[in-house]
Amino acid sequence: xxxxxxxxxxxxxxxxxxxxxxxxxxxxxxxxxxxxxxxxxxxxxxxxxxxxxxxxxxxxxxxxxxxxxxxxxxxxxxxxxxxxxxxxxxxxxxxxxxxxxxxxxxxxxxxxxxxxxxxxxxxxxxxxxxxxxxxxxxxx
Amino acid sequence: xxxxxxxxxxxxxxxxxxxxxxxxxxxxxxxxxxxxxxxxxxxxxxxxxxxxxxxxxxxxxxxxxxxxxxxxxxxxxxxxxxxxxxxxxxxxxxxxxxxxxxxxxxxxxxxxxxxxxxxxxxxxxxxxxxxxxxxxxxxx
DNA sequence: CACGTTTAGTTGTACAAACAACAGTAATAT
DNA sequence: ATATTACTGTTGTTTGTACAACTAAACGTG
Numbered sequence: 001x002x003x004x005x006x007x008x009x010x011x012x013x014x015x016x017x018x019x020x021x022x023x024x025x026x027x028x029x030x031x032x033x034x035x036x037x038x039x040x041x042x043x044x045x046x047x048x049x050x051x052x053x054x055x056x057x058x059x060x061x062x063x064x065x066x067x068x069x070x071x072x073x074x075x076x077x078x079x080x081x082x083x084x085x086x087x088x089x090x091x092x093x094x095x096x097x098x099x100x101x102x103x104x105x106x107x108x109x110x111x112x113x114x115x116x117x118x119x120x121x122x123x124x125x126x127x128x129x130x131x132x133x134x135x136x137x138x139x140x
Numbered sequence: 141x142x143x144x145x146x147x148x149x150x151x152x153x154x155x156x157x158x159x160x161x162x163x164x165x166x167x168x169x170x171x172x173x174x175x176x177x178x179x180x181x182x183x184x185x186x187x188x189x190x191x192x193x194x195x196x197x198x199x200x201x202x203x204x205x206x207x208x209x210x211x212x213x214x215x216x217x218x219x220x221x222x223x224x225x226x227x228x229x230x231x232x233x234x235x236x237x238x239x240x241x242x243x244x245x246x247x248x249x250x251x252x253x254x255x256x257x258x259x260x261x262x263x264x265x266x267x268x269x270x271x272x273x274x275x276x277x278x279x280x
Numbered sequence: 281c282a283c284g285t286t287t288a289g290t291t292g293t294a295c296a297a298a299c300a301a302c303a304g305t306a307a308t309a310t
Numbered sequence: 311a312t313a314t315t316a317c318t319g320t321t322g323t324t325t326g327t328a329c330a331a332c333t334a335a336a337c338g339t340g
Contacts, residue, residue, distance in 0.1 A: 001187035003199060005248060010255055010264060011165040011176050013271035016201045018158035019327080020278040022296095025151040026328095036151050037296080047141040054318060059143060061156045066297050068320055087305040087318050108145060115150055118277045124150060127274055131153035134267055137258045138160040159297080162326095166298095177326080194288060206327050208290055227288050227335035286337075291330100298325080308315075 021115065028111040032103045036111070039104035041070055042093075045080050046101045050090040061135075161255065168251040172243045176251070179244035181210055182233075185220050186241045190230045201275075 006012050025036040032039060037060070044056060057067040071091060074080045079097040083090045116124045146152050165176040172179060177200070184196060197207040211231060214220045219237040223230045256264045 001184070003184060003187070005183070006180065006199060007272050008265065008268055009180075009248065009252070010268045010271075011161050011251065012180065012200075013268045013275065014154070014158045014161045015326095016275045017271045017278070018154045019201065020275050021151050021154045023328085024278060035296085040146065040149075040152065043145070044141070044143060047143070052318085059146060060152075061159065062296090063298060064319060065299075065321080069297085072320095084319095089319065108149065111151060112149065115278060118280065119274055123274075125148065127270065128148055128150045128153045130267065130270070131150075131157045132147050134259055134263075135153065135156045135160050138157070138164060138255060140258065163298085175325080192288085197288095202326090203328060204289060205291080205329075209326085212290095224289095229289065281340105283340090284338090286335100288333100288335080290333080292332100293330090294328085296325100296327090299323085301320105301322085303320080304318085306315100306317075308313100310311100310313080 024114060025111050028114065029104075029107045032100065032107050034104075036107075038070065038074060039107060042074065042079055042097050043101060043104055045091050046093045046098055049092050050083075052088045052090055054088065056091065061139075164254060165251050168254065169244075169247045172240065172247050174240075174244075176247075178210065178214060179247060181214065182219060182237050183241060183244055185231050186233045186238055189232050190223075192228045192230055194228065196231065201279075 022036075029036045029039055034042075041056065041060065044059060045051060048055075053064065053067050053071060056071075057064050060067065062070075071080060071082065071089075074097070075082055077096075078094055079100065081092045081094055083092060112124075119127065162176075169176045169179055174182075181196065181200065184199060185191060188195075193204065193207050193211060196211075197204050200207065202210075211220060211222065211229075214237070215222055217236075218234055219240065221232045221234055223232060252264075259267065
């Protein structure tokens with residue numbers, strides 16, 4: 001049967017890549033005790049104390065509801081703190097969160113190394129920057 | 141703050157693209173009453189009557205457990221039929237499933253047109269084929 | 281043949297992420 | 311100054327997907 005429609009459909013190919021890289025990222029982040037997305041969130045908060053949830057959602061490209069759940073979990077584990085400011089919520093790092101920062105940076109580096117070895121350093125960087133450009137166009 | 145690590149991390153950029161294209165695909169497939177993944181599954185079954193679940197999982201790049209759930213749902217809606225053959229399960233189309241085939245093809249075409257308009261036809265095709273190559277390397 | 285090994289599929293469970301509906305606050309317009 | 315609109319965040323619910331543990335069939339070797 002002709003199943004070439006799978007290879008040419010961006011929905012399918014993008015999701016395939018997403019699943020492959022997510023699996024790899026989870027493996028590399030496993031030692032931190034958190035999944036990659038939480039690692040990036042904490043890094044953003046550590047690097048921008050008082051960043052609002054809206055800004056976090058924009059940077060991470062997730063919906064506000066998803067971000068609420070993320071912050072809920074991190075707050076429960078005492079890794080970030082919320083401070084309500086009118087209608088917005090500012091998110092601040094905690095001592096514990098700041099202490100974990102480095103392990104996330106290390107995990108990111110291992111992940112980057114691992115996929116760069118498989119794809120080639122140049123190709124990996126080119127791919128990533130293409131994905132940013134294309135995502136922006138699709139989100140319009 | 142320097143948040144360039146988000147743009148250069150393939151985990152992040154791949155998931156961003158995945159969410160953007162998934163949203164678009166769901167919009168275009170909404171009129172069929174099914175999400176895109178189910179559409180592709182039905183097309184595979186319609187085009188390859190008796191295909192096994194293993195083969196479907198391989199083609200769709202999902203795990204066997206995920207595929208079991210998909211087939212469960214489609215079978216409940218009478219869109220495919222299971223036939224146990226020893227330890228494997230063959231999946232066959234139903235009349236109803238065959239009848240829906242065309243609407244999935246139409247939805248796929250609309251989706252393809254829509255993202256091609258945004259990305260450029262050439263760029264979209266190039267991107268999709270790059271994603272296939274890169275995914276294969278990551279899955280090793 | 282019998283036992284262990286591999287393979288295919290299923291089920292329980294968990295998590296990321298979305299949407300829809302809602303609540304509270306801020307900003308704008310009349 | 312009040313009413314309306316817009317914005318930010320939360321909660322309930324749903325879906326896609328994975329993994330681990332399991333069952334059952336097939337295969338291979340002593």
